[in-house]
Amino acid sequence: MKRILTTMCALTLLLAASVPALAVEPEQSASYYPTSVEEYMEGDSPRIKKVYQLSLADDPSQIPTEDFERDGRLYYLLDMTRKDEVGVDIQTITQTKTLASETNNMEKILQSLEPQM
Numbered sequence: 001m002k003r004i005l006t007t008m009c010a011l012t013l014l015l016a017a018s019v020p021a022l023a024v025e026p027e028q029s030a031s032y033y034p035t036s037v038e039e040y041m042e043g044d045s046p047r048i049k050k051v052y053q054l055s056l057a058d059d060p061s062q063i064p065t066e067d068f069e070r071d072g073r074l075y076y077l078l079d080m081t082r083k084d085e086v087g088v089d090i091q092t093i094t095q096t097k098t099l100a101s102e103t104n105n106m107e108k109i110l111q112s113l114e115p116q117m
Contacts, residue, residue: 032063048075 034050041047048070052063060082067076101109 046073
């Protein structure tokens with residue numbers, strides 16, 4: 001009985017350890033979604049313009065370029081252009097500052113601190 005119980009425990013541990021090894025790896029290809037979609041006519045041809053906004057870390061080759069059907073019409077990629085936009089990344093930084101104070105009045109303590117940018 002002890003031998004069966006020991007064997008069962010060993011098999012349970014073995015199976016529990018092997019589950020992460022068999023886990024499905026995340027798909028490498030990212031799927032990006034357009035920030036705006038514009039439908040318009042150029043002559044007699046209906047067109048769809050999709051705009052994607054990517055960060056510097058994003059891979060533009062992952063933007064979908066396959067033909068697609070919409071409202072019974074087949075659309076295909078005519079061209080893809082790139083427009084670099086200079087922007088500012090904002091990052092909030094919080095710092096803890098410890099100072100000696102002669103009072104417990106929070107308003108006076110906050111006035112003694114200098115604002116920083």
